Amino acid sequence: MSMVRNWSAGRVLALVVLLAATVISVFPFVWMVVGSTLNPNDVLRGNLMPGAEFASNWAKATKSYNLPLFFWNSLKIAILTVVFGLLVNGFAAYGFEKYPSKARDRVFNVLLLTLIIPQIALVIPMFRMFAFMRLLDSHAAIVLPSIMSVFIIFFMRQNFKMFPTEIIEAARADGAGELAIFLRIVTPSMQATYVSSAIYIFINQWNSYLWPLITILSDAKKTMPIAISSMMNAYTIEYGAIMVIVCISVLPVLILFLALQRQFVAGLLGSVK
């Protein structure tokens, strides 16, 4: 009996903690949705009851901004970064893990060290580089520097560690080429790793603000986060309209995550099929 009571007390406590965590993480989303139906004064007042101003907020958000275009720009940039990012970082991680050499760990440590350099410190040198390459105001300027990611290389390398080297050696003995081994044998078993890397890269790029803000110089090339900050105007902030755009910009991340949740978690735990 007492065991059951202990268990249920623990369970109640766990439920309370989980409930609190749920409220804390769900509340911003609720407020976001509710806020998109309120006028700016009510958003400021902290009103939590849905209002009737969604249509006027929608009109404000879409009147001066080409939202479908900004959405498409963001999507294009994020997808290109994911595709090139998986390719480049996948090769790099595989190389670092499965091709032993003396310099390997030294190079890798230098790469890891670059993680401590804050992005803001790189903005002006990078801006000058891209100005020199005549790539300012292009989506290439946003995609190119985000392809190589030390974090993703590190993360994928950790997962490649679990892939048995014996299989690679066996394939080599059977006469398979190195590229074929990587593409046909290694990659298919590392699906979960690739999926979680893809989600990570996508979310990172989808939300990226500072660098696109600096390099994008014309309306037609803007991305969603920049559109959101554009809603903070000269003398007023249209909170309702901002909430509308935020609602839209959360959608792809939400869909992507819900669709790939299982693989994402498996990838984080590290799995080889």
Add this chain to the structure above:
Amino acid sequence: MKKRLSVAIAMALTLALVLGAVASCGSGPKMTDKVTVWCWDPNFNVYAMKQAAAVYNKANPGVTIEIVDMAQDIEAKIISGLQANGAGLPDVALFQDFRIEQFLTDYPNAFVDLKAEGVDYSQFAAYKVGPMTVGDKVYGIPFDTGSTGLWLRTDYIQAAGLNPDAYMGKNLTWSEVIELGEQVKAKTGKPLLAYQSDNFDMLRIVVQSTGGQFFKEDGSLNLRSDAFRKSLALFKELNDKGLLYQVVGWSDWINAINSDTSAGFLNAIWMVGSVKSRPENAGKYMVVPTPLIEGVAGAANASNNGGSSWYVFSSSKNKARAVDLLKSVWATATPENLEFYNTILKDAGAMGTFLPSQSGSNYTANDSFFYKGQALSRDFASWMANVPTLKYTPHYVPMRDAVAHATLNYFQGKIATIDDAIAAAEAEYKQVTGN
């Protein structure tokens, strides 16, 4: 085999990236007659510049004027461009008045001297020209005003048994305002002014109305002036008599003026949008001139908060055209241009600082949203001409923060006297700037 494959992949990838890059900027430099303008609010300054472009295009149909709506952090972009010797910069950009002096100091050759290009600055509100002047060079074309007034709730004044008409349009002194505030507070319980205690704006408005400066000619701090002491003493008095409804943060302040917490506030013309966003405010507000601090030479019943101006970059490839756009539309009193100023006032609430424009029909029209249909634009425009010039200087921001902190501590009793508050502000300023 292994090597050749990896080299091939590396080359293919590089090629793909380079091709993608080339394709995306393939529309390179076409030599058209084009002027690019950066500003940041589609319903305000972007709209105004679009109207100006339409006027300009009537006389110059072949010219393309591209107006880009930048996010708020436009300055970060401009700094990157200036650091890269003008790469990626537009021909014209809008700068906040309180920020421009730092740019003019840090990048002395980055902007075109428009006085040398023949702009007549006597046609603009004098206070706007101060921040854009360095020596005998003047760099900008003034855009909007932040002409200020004292916004009062007539319903609370009436509830206190007073007649709002006795105050309407009157040049009040601060002692008269304090007397009014005490009566309103006694009868209605409402403090007179909504006050954002972590913000410097209201104190700045008062100091500017005295004609005082925060800095001396040589750039050193000037907080021990009579004007500044009297302003700080006034704030302490308002605070001690319970006439300030204090909130922290801009959002809470906007919320305060729209939720009946106080009987008024001191701020600029552009608050009109926020006041009108709440239908219940209809008929209740009137705006009187910024009150006067007595006994300071050069003080006026006028001040300013906010505002920005247009600048041409020296790196512009179409400099003559950019200058012509600003000069021939924004700074020339033709009937079309005056109508343009009249239009942007009505449609965007943008009140220009070009003095000849004040005769426009939208300037003189009554506004039925305000108490007794006050012609709000006419009044703000007439006060604008009397605003004393304030030089912000490159160190405006650290000074602002230091004074705001000291004032807050003074109000909360952590600092005992005005002298100590000034000393604390000076010390913090010195710590941040090193001089």
